[in-house]
Amino acid sequence: MTDAQAPAQTGTNPSAPAPAGARTAADVVTPELVARLTKGVTGSGRTANHTPFTGEKLADLPESTPEDVALAFERARAAQDVWARTPVRRRAAVLLRFHDLVLARQAEVLDLIQLETGKARLHAHEEVQAVAVAARHYGRRAAAYLRPKRHTGAIPVLTKVTELRHPRGVVGQIAPWNYPLELSVGDALPAFAAGNAVVMKPDTETCLTALWARDLLIEAGLPAEVFQVVIGEGPVVGPAVVRHADYVSFTGSTRTGREVAQGAAARLVGVSLELGGKNAMLVLRDADIEKAAAGAVRACFSSAGQLCISIERLYVHEAVADAFLERFVARTKAMRLGTSLAYGADMGSLVGERQLETVVRHVEEAVAKGATVLAGGVARPDLGPYFFEPTVLAGVEAPMAVCTEETFGPVVSVHRFSDVDEAVEHANSTPYGLNSSVWTKDARRGREIAARLRTGTVNINEGYAPAYGSAQSPMGGMKDSGLGRRHGSEGILKYTEAQTVAHQRLLPMAPSLGMDDEGYAAFMTRSLKAMKALRLR
Incomplete structure (x- = not known):
């Protein structure tokens, strides 16, 4: 993209100043910390991870081979039977102690999340919140979800039926890089509560965060052998995890999710998949424009847009579009970008070169085909190698890649509509169906429109946090956005096998x-x- 295509955009986003005496990567990721966190990781090779803020190496790490993965599963199986026979309330108590430890020592993990992902500290704190909520929920509710249930038998009185729930065994979990605390241990907690062991493959670049969570769970009382971690390249280690697991939990791209599902299906083991999204936000004619503009900034640019449930498409009623865009674009341009391990920045960095390349490709192609940059549109190498300004595009149409492909970055396209039916149709027009958002002052109308949107979650007058944070309710995707659900009863029962015991009498x-x-x-x-x-x- 040339300067002529995006005049006056470069530098409009100020950087958040670093506080005096700010911590550095070397202050946080010490050799002692790395040695403690990687103790027990099954890996015979060596690899490393890096921080997006500067591109520098954070730590040398053990790297696992397929043989190491097999050994990790062997160790987990040896420990799982004893853990499964531990009373469920004692298993749940580990989660409640973990909840308290996470909140008490959150500063440690916030530093790690920021260094490994490049996100702003407030966005890192979303992970702390989500993990604490999941730990509390399953710590309090696991016993009720898993208790034996009586059902009416084939012949009342004569047939006594009980439904039992047994752990599946060893869960293979493949976790992504974008939310390395919540999408690693957050998904493992209900598996542990259900009596399973877990072999987790976190992304190499963000594995220190997952290892910190494992260390804290062990401190909370989880037997160390029940939670195994393997580290390595996805194409090498991922299939090995699927090959040995009794159940597979995967969060990542739709393309890789299909491969994981095929591998699990070949072995007739269950799988849950949370995959991609091209999420839409609808701003109706009666919406509170100020609140909608502020909410759109949160919905579009949290974690630099590297969030599967973030908003990438905005549909705004033509009657309020100008007023909304004036406020939304101004707020976007005013966002502060930064690298500090402290609160203050509104947005951080993309995670790496591949994400930056996708964002640049989508924006440059859209502009070349006629789209207009209303805010952002340029990289910020002055801040770090992978920074890109929060970007608002108008005039986006198919077949532009940004119109149909998941960008997974700080880019949103704005579209005007005159009829709600038209907006709903456009919102539903993608192969994805993960999350959506509706803004209106009419709560009843908002719920009616929400029911018409083909997404696993819908948020009214917010972008994504209320639905995701409501841990008693299921969260997941429709269509190409995945299979299965996390949270609520489905989020723990998927890690169990149902058994019906029928006792015929008289x-x-x-x-x-x-x-x-x-x-x-x-x-x-x-x-x-x-x-x-x-x-x-």
């Missing part, structure tokens, strides 16, 4: 008491009619 399910076959059939016919008349379920 009379068999067969001719008895002198009845012949015809008499038994007539008796059962009368019984079935009676059960319907009595509204038995």
Whole structure:
């Protein structure tokens, strides 16, 4: 993109000043810390990770081979049976202690999250919040979710039925880089509460955060062997995890998710997948424009847009579009970018070169095909190698890549609409179906429109946080955005096998008491009619 295509955009986003005496990567990632966190990691090779803020190396790390993965599963299986026989309330108590430790020592992990992902500190704190919520929820509710349940039997009174829930065994978890605390340990917590062991493969570039969480869980009382971590390249280590797991939990791209699903299906093991999104936000004619503009900044640019449930498409009613854009663009241009390990920056860096290349490609192609840059649109190498300004585009149309592909960066396209049905149709027009947002002062209308949107979660008058933070309710995607759900009952029961135990009493399910076959059939016919008349379920 040339300066002529985006005049006056470079430098409009101020940088957040670093506080005096600010901590550096060397202050945080010490050799002692790395040695403590990597203790017990099954890996015979060596690799390293880096910070997006500068590109410098953070730590030397053990690297796992497929043989190391097999050994990690062997160790986890040896420990899982004892853990499964531990009473569920004692397992849940580990989560509650972990909750307290995370909140008490959050400064440690906030530094790690920022250094490994490049995100602003407030966005890193979203992960602390989400993990604490999940730990509290399953710490309090796991026993109720997992307790034996009585059901009406085939013949009331005569058939006594109980549903039991057994752990699957060893869960293989493949976690992404963008939310290295929440999308690693946050998904593992219900698996542990259900009595499983976990072998986790975090992304190499963000594995210190996941290892910190493992260390804290062990401090909270989790047996160390129950939680194994393997580190290595996805194409090498990922298939090995799928090959040995009794259940697979994956968060990442739709393309890789399909490969994971195929590998799990070949072994007839279950899988949950949270995949990509091209999420839409609808601003209706009666929306509070000030609140909608502020909410759009949060929804579009949190974690530099590297969030599967962030907003990449804005549909604004034409009657309020000018007023909304004036406020939204001004707020976007005023965002402060920064690298400090402290609160103050509004947005941080992209995670690496691949993400920056995608963002640049999407923006440059859109501009070349006629889109207009309303804010941002340029990289900021003066701040760090992967910084890119929060960007607002108008005039985006198919077949521009930014119109249909997931950007996963700080780029949003704005579209005007005149009819709500039209807006809903456009919002639903992608293969994805993860999250969406509706802004209106009419709560009833908002709920009606939400029900028409083909996404796993819908937020009214906010972008993504209310639905995701409501841990009692399921969260996941429709269409190409995935299979299964995290949170709520589905988020823990997926890590279990259901077993029905039916105890037949007094009379068999067969001719008895002198009845012949015809008499038994007539008796059962009368019984079935009676059960319907009595509204038995």
